[in-house]
Amino acid sequence: MTDKTLVLNICGAPYASLAPLSALRFAKAALATGHKIQRVFFYQEGVTLANGLSCPPQDEINLTKEWQKLAAEHQVELAVCVAAALKRGIIDAKEAARYGLEQHNLAEGFVLTGLGQLVDGMANADRTVTFNS
Template identity: 75%
Template sequence: MAVFALNITGAPYSTLAPLSALRFARAALAAGHSIQRIFFYQEGVLLANQLACPPQDELNLTRAWQELANEHQLELVVCVAAALKRGVLDEKEAKRHGLDQHNLASGFSLAGLGQLIDSFSQADRTLTFCS
C-alpha cells in the first residue's frame, strides 16, 4: 500500500481542487492506502477559514475535510505565510499581529513550508491539486 501526501493549492468553491483532493483521499483510504499529511497552500488555505458559509445546498468543504481528518486521524496543515496573507489566522498569530479575532477552523494547524518538504520525504507519492 502507498503513502500519499496531498498538496492543495486551488481555492474552494472557485476551483475543483479541494473537492477533487477530498474525493481522492476518500478513495485512497478506502483502498487501504494511507495519507501522511494534507497541506493547504496558496489559495487552498481559504479552505481553513471557519467563517466561510457555503449555501445549504452545497457541500461544506471545510466541514468535509474536518470530518475526514477526524475519522482517519489526518493532519491538515495550512501554510502560515499564505494564510496570513489571505486573512486566515489562529489565535496565536492574531495576538502576534495585534488582532482581536481569529478564524482558523478547528482541526487545521498553521505551519511553514518545511512541513510540505517533510511530506515529500516521508510519502511514496505527492499529489498536487491546483486550479
C-alpha cells in the same frame, strides 16, 4: 500493489476551483483502498479552505467540514501554509495575539505551519499529489 503513504497538496481555492473537492474525493478513494494519508497541505489559494467563518449555501457541500470530518476519522494532519494564510486573512489565536488582533478564524482541526511541513511530507511519503485547479 502495496499500500502507499500519501501527501496531498491543495493549491486551488474552494468554490472557485475543483482542486479541494477533487482532492477530497481522491482522499476518500485512497483511504478506502488501504492507503494512508500522512498530511494534507493547503497552499496558495487552497488555504482559504481553512477559514472557519466560511458558510456555503445549504445546498452546496461544505468543504471545510468535509475535510475536518475526514481528518478526524482517519487521523490526517490538515496543515495550512502560514505565510499564504496570513496574506489571505486566515489566522489562528497565536498569530492573532502576535499581530495584536482580537479575532481569529482558523477552522478547528487545521494547523498553521511552514513550507517545511510540505517538504517533510514529500521526503517521507511514497507519493505527493498536487491539486491546482
